[in-house]
Every structure is written in structure tokens, then in C-alpha cells.
Amino acid sequence: MVMLPRIREAQLPRDTRDTFFMLGLIAWTVAPHLARLPLGVGGLCLAVLVWRAVLAWRDAALPGRGPLLAVLLLAAGLTWREHHTLLGRDAGITLLVVLMALKTLELRARRDALVVFFLGFFLVLTQFLYSQSLLSAAAMLLSVWGWLTALTLAHMPAGRPPLREAAGTALRAALLGLPVMLALFLLFPRIPPLWSMPGDGARTGLSDHLRLGDVAELAQDDSVALRLRFEGPPLPLAQLYLRGPVLSRYDGQSWQAEPWPRRPPVPDHVTSFAPPPRAGLRYEMTLEPLRIAWLPLLDYATTPPQAEPPLTGLRPPDDDSLQWRLRSPLGERTRLTAVAAPGRPEGGVLSRWDRLQLTSLPPGLHPRTRAWARALAAQPGLLHADAQTLVQAVLRHLREDGYAYTLSPGPYEGDAIDEFWMDRKLGFCEHYASAFVVVMRSLGVPARIVTGYQGADPAPVDGYWVVRQSNAHAWAEYWQDGQGWLRADPTAAVAPDRVLRSSALRPAPGLVMGTLDSVSPGLRLQLRRWLETWDNRWNQWVLGYGRQQQFQLLRDWGWPEVDAAALARLLVLCLSGLGLAGAAWAWWDGRRQAPWPRLQRRLARRLARWGVVLAPADSPAALARRLAERHGQAVAPMVEALQALQRQRYAPGPAAATLSTWWRTFRAAERRCAPPRRP
């Protein structure tokens, strides 16, 4: 099985082999994109690649412009149908992939090949827009190596060079270029984004509104949302609530956050340099890019976090909601340290207006739930109860009345809240939270929904607690006069597991994972843990490498002034050093002599001591003769050595020894001879 393709490869004509190599490379580079492409476009691209492979195999002519144009139009149409635009990121990448596939169909001259290479490098980059994980980095590194190999191959026009040789040359270039790359990577000043990109929906995460069914998507998403490291003892998972958007406006369909805070943003220097308060739970957090303009911080955050790079446009909580807003969504991975207050600050007084807002429900909706609430309030023990007592009663109802936690409750039709609360009683956090708030408001208790993350993976990785998108959660807050806002998690009443061990219900494992589990139950977890350890290190060291780390590096190296200009100066210094090293190598390499002339030069110097002058055209045999004539038997070992050299150099067949080996034997022979008589 291994030999077969090898024989085949050796038999293929060069052009066919090179084309196959490039097609394979394109497929490898495009593969990660295929999952994201519209199905039709993906299939089209694969079909084009296969078509090209068949043409190469048969050594047939390439198609004319007509079919190419047709395929291009078809692809553009499919893209349009999917994205309703041909611009923008996803549509652009779709077209890039299509162009790449089509270009192979008119790959004739070397110039065309170069176009494909550039497309290839751009595709590699676009891959990073979606994933910068260790795995995709490794895959793309392989891709880059492949492209450099193909580039090298295109510049070896003579003969049929083996792929291995081209790959070796490409690897050598890349490895020798490593110092330049490292210097640039470490020292190239990191610049904030030049222009902000419109928010795109590719990233998953919390959103600033809640509509039944939204969080379910997130629950399936195992990607990492953030990582937490506590200074000191970690918080129990059941209390690990990361507070995101607070949704208090309800229009009957969805829950919205308050439109926009009224307070001015926190100045940058406060978020970056202000010393945090000593009290409270200090923690470090690495946030993946978020779709929302909220900072999910541990409940309860009262002081601005310190961030690298400084967060721009961070708005402090403008009211009692304690939510930290940003002017725009967090576009980059951010590391910050923050302090969580041990308890909620004492609540003040809810204004009449706020009370009205927070107990309002759209008229006419959820009649049965509201009737149920009225009936509850009319119960003897609850007639004039305070908010806390009412909450306890509702939670007890949730616990005892057959509610069940499931991630796939099925679609709710009609009045979703009524149907959920009264009839089906199946749902997950967003159902529980929204129905709970509806009930509380029906009872006249100000209530709102808080979304964010709850819990983390059961064990820390490298000291970091991993919070995933599947940890996204929604809970409720209600107003208790005299105490302020209090948290109530109705989901916990139904599925304590969800909160205590923060294990969300998971869909059944697939076939492969199921098999893995049956073989060794812990293996999958261990494997994932191990991968995530590395992923975390990757995140901290490579992906998280930013301006602060650069400055820290400079400080560690003892650079006097640390700023962007210093970075640039050091970079220029490093690059000039590397340039000088390159020039020195070129100088040395240019003076290098071939082994044979070098040996002749050495031999001339040695033999001059024995009174034999070496002319450039003298063969070793001639030298041996002249040496023997002059000194006779006294120099027999040297004569023998010279004759051996003659055989080594001029006899047919491969040389028995290298010239340097011979030189050593010759020197040994010379030492055995009597020292030359001085004339």
C-alpha cells in the first residue's frame, strides 16, 4: 500500500505530478473553509479540482474561457443566494476559494502559478479569521510549507526534480528565515485595528437580547469563551456567575437590555493603570473575542478591571444593574485582571419609574401564567408576602410540579410562556428565567433577566478554569425592598446539577466519541484536557502576545526606555544585525573554493617543502613520479599516497574516500618519511 503510490509517482510525467501536488495542496488549504462555505459552492470547488485532476491525468487540454465563466457565474450566484452580497468577509472568502479552484483550470504559464501562490497565502490567512487554535496553526503551517515547495518546484524548470528536494529547499528557506520572523514577531509594534469591522455573526457568544431558543445554540457550542485564574482559593463552581447583559425590557417577544448607559466612559488610564482595591477576590481572565459589547465579569464587579491592551470605551455601571459595557464588541483576545466584590453593594431605593418599568408586561400576553400568578398571590400565606417569600414559593413550585430540564424541549408554538409554564414544563435556563420573571412581574415584584456564564469545566487546566460557550446561562434578579437586587436561579431549582456541578446536559455523544467512551471512560476527558492545556499555553504565549508582553520583554532585556519607538529601534537593530550576518555569509560563501582546488593548493604548499613545484595541470601521478625521482625510496609512503589519489580521482566508479580523508592519510604518510633535506 505504501509502495504503490511511490511507483506511480515515479512514473507520472513531471507536469502531471506537479499538478497533482498543487491540487492536493489547494484541497488541503481550502478544506477548513469547506465546512463554512455554502454547500453548493463547496461541492462546485471540489468538482472543479477533480475535473482538473482528471485533465492532468489524461494530459488533456484545459477548457476555454466559456466553461470557466459559466462556473464562476454559478459560484457567484450560489454565494449571492447564501450571503445576499458578494462583499463582506464570508462572501469574499467564498469567492476567493472559488477563484482559487478556477485558476487551476487555466494554469498555464509560470505567472499564473504565482497568482495561485498568492491566493494560497491569502487563504491561509483567512483561515485564521475563524480559528487560531494550535491545530489550525499546525495545519496551516503545513500548508505554507506546501506552497513554498510548489513555488520552488515552479522554479526548477529543468528535468524532473524530486518533490523531496523542492520541499527541502523550501524548508531550508523557511528555517533560515526564522530569525527574521522571530525578530519581527517579537518586536514589530502592535497597532490597534486600523478601522473597525462591522460586527459579523460568525462568532458565537452571548447576545444583547434573549428570545426563546437563542441560548440553545450556545449550549451546543463547546468553544472556549474565557479562562479564569483566581489569585487565592477559587470560587466554588456553583457561585461562579459571570454577569453579562442585564435584560430588563420586554416586548412580549424578546428581552432587551437598556438602550445605552448615560454615564461617560471610564478613562483608559483608569482601566489600565488604576490599582484595584485590595479587598475582594482577585482574578485574571483571558477573554476570547465577543460578539456583544459587554464584559462578562464575576459577580459582583464594582471597580474597573485592568486590561491589556487597555479597554477603550468601557462604561461603568450607570445604574444598579452592575453590567460593564463597551462601546464596541471586544474584537480581540483580551487579558484582564479584576476584582470581584464579596457581596452585592447595598441596594438603595428603586424609583417609582423604575418600579413601574420593571413590573410591566405587555398587555394581553401570557393570560394563563398571569392568572396562575394571581392565584398564587391569593394563597393565604402569601397574601402580603415580601418578594423573597414569593420567590421561594415560585421556586418550590418549580421543584415540585414536574418541571424538567432539557436542551431540546421542542418548539413552542402560540404563547410560549403559557405553554411552558402551564403545560409542557420542559425547557432550559432561558425558559425558566423568562417565565420566572414574567411570573414575578405578574406578582408585582420588579424582576429582570441576567445573562452571562455560569460555571466552568470541573477541573482547572494549568490553573485556569475554562468557561465555554456552553456555559452560557440566564438567571433572574428580583427587587427585595431594603436589600436591593437579589439573584434567583430558577434553573437551579429544577436541575441543581446544572449549577452545582455546572454540567450542562449534553447531547448524546456521536459514534466515534461513544466508542471512545466505551473503551475508556476517562480517556476522552483526559485527551481533551491535555489538548486544552496546550491550547491554553498557545493562547497565553502566542496568541496573547501583545503590546504589554512586548514592553515586558524590553524591560526584561534591560532596555532603558520602553515604548513603541524603542521597539522599532530594537527591531531595526536586530534586522540590521541579521542583514550583516547574511552579507558575511555571502562574502564567505563567495570565497569558498571547491574541494579539489583547495586540496591542490594545500598539496602545492606541502610539496614545495620537498622541492617539488606543482603546476596547475599536474596530475597526482606526475607529482608522484617527480617526487620519487628526487627523493627515491625515502618518500615511498607519500608516493604511494599520491598514486592512490590518482586512482581515486581518475578511476571510474564512485570515489572510495573523500578528499579530506585522503589529506589525512597523506599527512600521516609524510610524517613517516624522513624530513626533507634542506638544499
Next chain:
Amino acid sequence: MASTGLWPLSALQRRWRQWWQARLQPSAHCTLRQRNLYIVPTRAGLVFGLTLLLLVASINFQLNLGYALTFLLAGSAIVSMHMTHATLRGLALHLGPLSPVFAGQPVSLEVRMDNPGRTRHGLALAVQEDEGEPQPVWFDAGAQAQTSVTLHWMAPGRGHWPAPLLRIETRFPFGLFRAWSLWRPDAQAWVYPAPEHPAPPLPPAAVQAGSPGTPALGPTDEHDGIRPWRRGDPLNRVVWKKVARTGELVSREAAGTARPPLLWLDWQQAGPGDAERRLSRLCAWVLAAQARQQPHGLRLPGREWPWNDSPTHRDTLLQALARW
């Protein structure tokens, strides 16, 4: 290419190139070193500057891996510059002897290259023409070996031409840089006039005894090359027919003294037409006479080359025709 002539810069460019190439002194060998090796980015190399776009994208999306990719490519590109230069550096060129050709035939230039280092790929050798793109020969030079490449060069016409300017070039490994060197080999190529084809028959041989400047062909009589038999003449030299007819023993002239009549190939006899036509005809005649082993001399206005027996006689005459 034709339109470039209209472009004012291209004239300048040509002037610059001509001046620069004229500075190149002919040399017997050429070893490629820093002094005679040039390197510039190719058009693809300039387009490679578009990787700057990758950098902009990396900045904008804050992609650290994007930075890494961009810088990896930049590093590789810089290294490829060194590699491209090193592909030619140290190579020693020699030109094999040039065999003469007739006008219209390409001169074969056998260039031998000594490679002191490791294998060099993607080398292109071409004759540097003033106009148009040369057709290079692509080859690889094996490690520590001599490689021989034959180029074909069309000389501009008959004559004694200095070997053309040779250009060796490489874009290996990535095609981002082009390193090249020019070498003017210290050698000349003879291009004889193209022989007329079909050529008219050789003019009748005429022995022009006593004409001035003509060396005597030895002791000859009217019956060209026949003299009375002398003691010592071998029997196979005896002209038995004549003996039978006249009864007196005669024998042919011995080798070197007796030969077919001398044939003068004369410019005047080469028919009407311009000089080139005449030279072509004379060339064809020289070849025909040579093939027939007919002694022949060449007479051009103002100069003549009498018959001599040396093996280089033909080339002497053809060179005279080429140079006239």
C-alpha cells in the same frame, strides 16, 4: 515589444544597457562573484510586497497568527534573496572552441560550468541579444561537477565575430528575485558566407603560367603533368595509353609536382550580382573544389590566395571570403 520603441524611457534604457554592456571586457573565463553578479526583485517579487496586505489584515483583525504568517513569508523571502544570489555565486564559466559555420547556420556555443558547491537548480543561460527576449536554456548544475550547455547563436551575417554576450540567470527558489551576470567570452567565431545552392559548375580550370604573382607549379610542360620517363619512376606512374600511341615512355608527375590543373576561383568569374551573391558562389566553388580535391586558388579584387596544400587552405579561403 514593438510598442516599447515609442516609449521614450525605453530608448534611454537601451542606451544605458548598451553603455553598460560595452564596458564588459572580454575574458577567457568568468567566475561569478559579488562583483559581476547582480540581483533585483522580479515583478512577482514586487507583487510579493502585497503581503503587506496580509499585515494590514493581521493588524485589523488582531491576528497574531496573521503576523506570524506575514513575517514567516517575509523571512523566507529575504532568505530566498540570498539563495538566489548563492545559486550563481562561485560558478565558473568557460567557453569551448567555436567551430566555424556558414551564414544562416547557428554558431554552437558550448559553455562549460564548474560548480564548486552543491547542486544548483533553475539556471538559465542565454545569448544576450540587443533586441527581443532571448530563448534561454534551462539546466541544473550538479554538485561539484562540470556541466556543459550548448547555446545556439545566430551571428548577424558572415564575418569574424566576437562571441556574443552571454547571460546567466536564475530565479531559484521562489522567483521573487532575479540574479544574473553577463559575460563576454574572449573568443571569435567564423561565419563563412552561405554557399550558393544550387551552385553553377566550377569555372574551367586554366593554367595561367607566367602570370605575375603566381608561383610556378614546378617543371611542367604543355601536357600538364606529363614528362618523359626517368629512371626511378614507378611503373604505376607510366601513362600506358600514351606509350601505346606514341611509343615513347612517359610518366605522370610525382605527387607534389604533378597534379590536376590549378583552378582559379575569381571574383570576376563569379558572375553578375552584388558582392554577397558573388561571395556565396565563390564559397560554393571553394567547397566543390575541395570536395573534388582540385587545387584551387582564390582571387578577390586586390588580393589573391594561391593554392597551397595545407589542410587549412580551405579555411583560409573561406575566412578570406568571410572577412572580405
